[in-house]
Amino acid sequence: MIKENIEAINRNKDEIAGKVGGRPGEVLLVAVTKTRMVDEINEAIDAGITDIGENKVQEIMDKFEAVKPVRWHMIGHLQRNKVKYIIDKVSMIHSVDSFKLAEEIDRRAAQHGAGMDILVQVNAAREESKFGITTEETGKLIEDIVKHCPNIRIRGLMCIAPFEDNQEDVRVYFREVKALYDKYALLSHPKMDFKYLSMGMSHDYEAAILEGSNLIRVGTAIFGERNNNKQV
Numbered sequence: 631m632i633k634e635n636i637e638a639i640n641r642n643k644d645e646i647a648g649k650v651g652g653r654p655g656e657v658l659l660v661a662v663t664k665t666r667m668v669d670e671i672n673e674a675i676d677a678g679i680t681d682i683g684e685n686k687v688q689e690i691m692d693k694f695e696a697v698k699p700v701r702w703h704m705i706g707h708l709q710r711n712k713v714k715y716i717i718d719k720v721s722m723i724h725s726v727d728s729f730k731l732a733e734e735i736d737r738r739a740a741q742h743g744a745g746m747d748i749l750v751q752v753n754a755a756r757e758e759s760k761f762g763i764t765t766e767e768t769g770k771l772i773e774d775i776v777k778h779c780p781n782i783r784i785r786g787l788m789c790i791a792p793f794e795d796n797q798e799d800v801r802v803y804f805r806e807v808k809a810l811y812d813k814y815a816l817l818s819h820p821k822m823d824f825k826y827l828s829m830g831m832s833h834d835y836e837a838a839i840l841e842g843s844n845l846i847r848v849g850t851a852i853f854g855e856r857n858n859n860k861q862v
């Protein structure tokens with residue numbers, strides 16, 4: 631089923647992107663593999679997945695060696711003391727929401743001898759339960775990172791919308807983050823090269839693409855429901 635699910639999502643995302651003037655393949659599908667076994671992940675990679683997302687450092691470390699070559703994305707809340715474990719493993723960190731975290735990523739990237747791509751996580755709906763900064767705080771954080779973190783390149787923004795039964799209800803948040811994204815995408819700077827707007831999960835990726843997302847993070851719709859008690 632994993633292969634069929636991926637094919638269906640690939641068709642669907644291209645079709646939706648087409649409605650708003652996007653080209654086929656323009657929206658990157660990141661398969662979210664949290665709680666999934668290595669065999670399932672490798673099956674997804676065999677079916678064409680090039681990018682996978684994990685939200686826990688421990689899971690990245692546990693699976694890294696056994697998973698086939700692929701780009702890894704850190705999409706979950708990241709504690710500063712754990713940056714060192716993933717700095718040599720992930721290609722992009724989606725969840726940067728403080729200058730202190732950025733400083734640590736910068737420091738570890740320098741030690742590792744390679745730059746790190748990041749996204750700034752925006753909490754457009756200001757939900758208490760979610761990480762990320764407000765749209766108002768975003769400009770200051772971007773400026774601080776550009777100024778003080780030479781080993782970081784800011785590639786765009788990430789947003790997790792509130793859960794709503796009706797996707798129409800979250801479009802307003804996606805729209806707000808897209809407006810912010812467009813503003814920075816216009817600026818050219820070696821350390822700020824906007825390319826990714828990471829918005830949309832299994833239940834709301836259609837709304838996200840309609841509002842301009844070009845990177846969707848999809849778990850359940852590929853692998854089925856997660857058993858949250860399952861140990862990896």
Ligand SMILES: *Cc1c(COP(=O)(O)O)cnc(C)c1O
Nearest residue numbers: 662685705831832847848849850
């Ligand atoms: C789990 C997760 C996803 C994927 O969620 P699904 O509903 O399974 O598609 C996307 N983004 C983040 C940050 C996640 O933690």
